[in-house]
Amino acid sequence: MTDTATPDAALGVSLLELIRSTSCVLPADVVTTVAAGRAAETAGSNAAYALGVVCDNITMAKAKSQPLCQDTGSILVYTNLPRGYDVHAFETAFIAAVKQATKIGYLRQNSVDAVTGKNSGDNVGPGTPNFHHHQWDGDHVEIRLMLKGGGCENVGAQYSLPHPDLGGRDLKGVENAILDAVLKAQGQGCGPGILGVCIGGDRATGYGNSKEQLLRLIDDANSDPVLGDLEKRVVDKANRSGIGPMGFGGATTLLGCKIGKLNRVPASFFVSISYMCWAFRRQGVALDAAGGISRWLY
Amino acid sequence: MPIIPLTTPLTEDAVRALKVGDTVELTGRVYTGRDAAHHRMHEGTPPPVDLHGAVIYHCGPVMVQENGRWVCKAAGPTTSSREEPYQWEVMRDHGIRGVIGKGGMGPKTLDGCKKYGCVYLHAIGGAAQICAERITRVDGVDWMDLGSPEAVWHLWVVKFPVIVTMDSHGGSLHQQVYADSAKALATLKA
Numbered sequence: 001m002t003d004t005a006t007p008d009a010a011l012g013v014s015l016l017e018l019i020r021s022t023s024c025v026l027p028a029d030v031v032t033t034v035a036a037g038r039a040a041e042t043a044g045s046n047a048a049y050a051l052g053v054v055c056d057n058i059t060m061a062k063a064k065s066q067p068l069c070q071d072t073g074s075i076l077v078y079t080n081l082p083r084g085y086d087v088h089a090f091e092t093a094f095i096a097a098v099k100q101a102t103k104i105g106y107l108r109q110n111s112v113d114a115v116t117g118k119n120s121g122d123n124v125g126p127g128t129p130n131f132h133h134h135q136w137d138g139d140h141v142e143i144r145l146m147l148k149g150g151g152c153e154n155v156g157a158q159y160s161l162p163h164p165d166l167g168g169r170d171l172k173g174v175e176n177a178i179l180d181a182v183l184k185a186q187g188q189g190c191g192p193g194i195l196g197v198c199i200g201g202d203r204a205t206g207y208g209n210s211k212e213q214l215l216r217l218i219d220d221a222n223s224d225p226v227l228g229d230l231e232k233r234v235v236d237k238a239n240r241s242g243i244g245p246m247g248f249g250g251a252t253t254l255l256g257c258k259i260g261k262l263n264r265v266p267a268s269f270f271v272s273i274s275y276m277c278w279a280f281r282r283q284g285v286a287l288d289a290a291g292g293i294s295r296w297l298y
Numbered sequence: 299m300p301i302i303p304l305t306t307p308l309t310e311d312a313v314r315a316l317k318v319g320d321t322v323e324l325t326g327r328v329y330t331g332r333d334a335a336h337h338r339m340h341e342g343t344p345p346p347v348d349l350h351g352a353v354i355y356h357c358g359p360v361m362v363q364e365n366g367r368w369v370c371k372a373a374g375p376t377t378s379s380r381e382e383p384y385q386w387e388v389m390r391d392h393g394i395r396g397v398i399g400k401g402g403m404g405p406k407t408l409d410g411c412k413k414y415g416c417v418y419l420h421a422i423g424g425a426a427q428i429c430a431e432r433i434t435r436v437d438g439v440d441w442m443d444l445g446s447p448e449a450v451w452h453l454w455v456v457k458f459p460v461i462v463t464m465d466s467h468g469g470s471l472h473q474q475v476y477a478d479s480a481k482a483l484a485t486l487k488a
Binding site for chain 2: 014046049050053054061070071104107114117118119121150154167175181183187188190233237253278279281
């Protein structure tokens, strides 16, 4: 910690700061849409009250450097690594930073044995933290971190089309499936939410891609105009459902919807939906050669 | 919105006076209890504290020990629907008068609220700092073997902000919003 001149120590400092920042500081694109949602609600309503508390919470978490939400969630790590980068050393450094962040209280003890119920106490165990590495042509390392709480993860859904009530293997069926997930989620995923959606893939890659959609900026434009139109339609219709913040009723049910697609086998047609709560904790950094933070990505 | 101040332990009269939509600020003792604690009580283990008149908070806080004392770093509500199989039993068997959580609960709990005189109080999900600021003391903890997030923490809260979304008269904001939104989305179907 004291000697930041050596790459390993500098990397450790950078990773701890990435975790702290992700847990305590909501990214600017999310803050902007939450504030817009608050302005859209009727003064004096439960919805306006809820979003007022949410905005105050965002300010307070940043000021106190404490977690936005007590459920610091699944630790999802997405990297872009240059050729020859030592993945094993990176994961070792990241796990050390996770343990330290847990001790400080940036992260809750969130890794539980699925059979015995024993909490590992340090956020480390089979499947946690969860790494997704990609080799790229860049000459530096990029790390994106997402902390996804259990409440919103529980209201994610995967549909297999055709579906008797929702429709066939076309964009209408897809749209109806997504809105069905929004209806079933109500306020349980801490809405207003942001959806990551994947059309196609298999059961594992579909959910995987749906989460990767959440790495996009909320206000970006989909490179596929057909999917871009669908994103807008979903947000518009969801916000006319009246579910509102926390499911209290109101105008803001979704802050965004990000849709991608993967090729499927002829027999399968999945629509995979990951629901992200308003406490959309994702940050990212680019590293310099010494392991220091050269740039924040959100 | 006028704010109704309430102090724990709650009396049945105070609970019966509450209606869906009321804004409440709660002061006094609150116990956390979530999935594992409810499951353990359901399996027959008596609660580690007297719950008569008590308020249970569906919450797995971030707790750290500083100078030998527990300090609450973050403590918003967790999703309550997972306790739907168990909550009515805790009302019947242990006399709780209030449940704090988020997302609302189902018909068994609503029926339990009516029958045994209990109320569901909705905190703002994700607002862990606003909630933690109103937790002025951590006075103890039981069932730590369940792990810190699942343990029963003894919190002291001052003016803890909640909204009544399920009352003891059969009223549920969650039922209402679900029905209305299902109808609205049916008309918007592609």
